[in-house]
Amino acid sequence: MGFSIIIAAIIGCIRFNSINSSFYPFVLVVIGGFCNHTLSFLLIKFLQSNTVNGNIYVLLESLCYLWLFINWKLFNKKLWPAFALMTVLLCIWILDNLIIHSLYIPNALFRIVSSLIIVFCAVEQLVQLIPKAKGNLLKNAIFIICSGLLLHFSFKACIEVFFLISKNVSLHIQTNIYSVLIYVNCFVNLLFAWAMIWIPRKQQYLLLR
Amino acid sequence: MGHDMDTQETTILTLALIAAGVLAVILFYFIFTMIRQHRKTRLLHYEKIEAEVRTLERERLRIANDLHDDLGPMLAAIKFKVTSVEPLHKDDELMIQKVCEHIDEMLTRIREIAFDLMPNALSRKGLIPTLEELIPKAQKMFPLKIHFTYEDESIPLRSDTVIHLYRIILEIIHNTIKHSKATELNMKLSITEKQVIFESKDNGIGFDIIKVNEEQSGGLGLINLQTRTEIMRGEMKVHSYPGGGVWYYLQIPLK
Numbered sequence A: 001m002g003f004s005i006i007i008a009a010i011i012g013c014i015r016f017n018s019i020n021s022s023f024y025p026f027v028l029v030v031i032g033g034f035c036n037h038t039l040s041f042l043l044i045k046f047l048q049s050n051t052v053n054g055n056i057y058v059l060l061e062s063l064c065y066l067w068l069f070i071n072w073k074l075f076n077k078k079l080w081p082a083f084a085l086m087t088v089l090l091c092i093w094i095l096d097n098l099i100i101h102s103l104y105i106p107n108a109l110f111r112i113v114s115s116l117i118i119v120f121c122a123v124e125q126l127v128q129l130i131p132k133a134k135g136n137l138l139k140n141a142i143f144i145i146c147s148g149l150l151l152h153f154s155f156k157a158c159i160e161v162f163f164l165i166s167k168n169v170s171l172h173i174q175t176n177i178y179s180v181l182i183y184v185n186c187f188v189n190l191l192f193a194w195a196m197i198w199i200p201r202k203q204q205y206l207l208l209r
Numbered sequence B: 001m002g003h004d005m006d007t008q009e010t011t012i013l014t015l016a017l018i019a020a021g022v023l024a025v026i027l028f029y030f031i032f033t034m035i036r037q038h039r040k041t042r043l044l045h046y047e048k049i050e051a052e053v054r055t056l057e058r059e060r061l062r063i064a065n066d067l068h069d070d071l072g073p074m075l076a077a078i079k080f081k082v083t084s085v086e087p088l089h090k091d092d093e094l095m096i097q098k099v100c101e102h103i104d105e106m107l108t109r110i111r112e113i114a115f116d117l118m119p120n121a122l123s124r125k126g127l128i129p130t131l132e133e134l135i136p137k138a139q140k141m142f143p144l145k146i147h148f149t150y151e152d153e154s155i156p157l158r159s160d161t162v163i164h165l166y167r168i169i170l171e172i173i174h175n176t177i178k179h180s181k182a183t184e185l186n187m188k189l190s191i192t193e194k195q196v197i198f199e200s201k202d203n204g205i206g207f208d209i210i211k212v213n214e215e216q217s218g219g220l221g222l223i224n225l226q227t228r229t230e231i232m233r234g235e236m237k238v239h240s241y242p243g244g245g246v247w248y249y250l251q252i253p254l255k
Helices: A002-015 A020-048 A052-072 A080-100 A108-132 A139-166 A173-196 B004-082 B092-115 B120-125 B127-143 B159-180 B209-215 B220-230
Strands: A206-208 B145-152 B184-191 B193-203 B235-240 B245-254
Touching: A002 A020, A020 A052, A020 A139, A052 A108, A080 A108, A108 A139, A108 B004, A139 B004, A139 B145, A173 B004, B004 B092, B004 B127, B004 B159, B004 B184, B004 B220, B120 B127, B120 B159, B127 B145, B127 B159, B127 B184, B145 B209, B159 B184, B159 B245, B209 B220, B209 B235, B220 B235, B220 B245
Parallel strands: B145 B184
Antiparallel strands: A206 B235, B184 B193, B193 B245, B235 B245
């Protein structure tokens, strides 16, 4: 199911040169997500663990999303709040993966914090978008992406919190609970493919409507 | 003990799945509320700008009618009375002549202002004859050659659509005269059963579209164009680059 990201990745690759440059971080995350998933698949098959690449990918993914929000002018052209958030994320990642825990185990702390930051940014972006957006929201790439981020990272934050506080539950329960995130992830990947279709082209003109 | 553990784990799993379901419902409700709210906001926005523009046009029409129907005949009557006075001296005759000239100038100016506010021809003859009346006037007043072509399938347009289109075209001519330093402006209007398409291109200095896009700094003229295009549920594209003139493309659906 994780490979459902391939649809969005293919559309992203095809449209990369023609789309508005502010969406590049999103396309990079989607293509990166596909590469990471493929790498994880191979690593699990041959080395039985995809933890290291997973821990690195979540950092790059959250930084790319913040870059995306900067491009969408979420921080009102001020760069310092975005850089402050990036610094916070980087510090927590170092703390979680290099100081408190190891890079070789799946670390929940960074995943929880980054998920919450992305959820807050997505909500803020949606609130800013509603009065300004013209036309059908279901064909608005920013709305679709933010809805996808909201869904995915809300579930992710909840599940990571669950894993953090209930370490004694069996692997069977963990797998069952994690499967919820897999279904959500699959749905969000399809949403991202839909969003990829509606990313506006590079504008050589002013669009008044 | 093992059975207790199983029961406890089943309870945890059930609770977790219920929590996930509740979260999903809340998130979907949030997203659908946003979509609903957006539709309401857009509708209110359209109603608001439509009301504003309608009021503006009504006021323009009232002032134009007052100027044309009240002030015009009043001045004509004054002129008639002044010319009916028998001058006793040569100086008086010259004075009467000068007063009549001033009154004629005032009458011409009143007609021009009334035409600018709301051309009579717009409601009587329609968009194309009004434009054909406007273009020679603009060419006479400014060093700009305007080429106007049209394809008209004699589709009757709604009166408000006619006014919006006229104002948009007027704004484009005004922008070209004021900002572009162009010597030529080509305009093409096509009215079919399904849509109205207007296209124009000048040979002026143009502007940096990327800069305007990034800064979102469209002036009042562009905002006017946008408002009227929005009211007609149409789409307008403006393309330009420094030294390359300005291209406007307007598409208005009629059905």
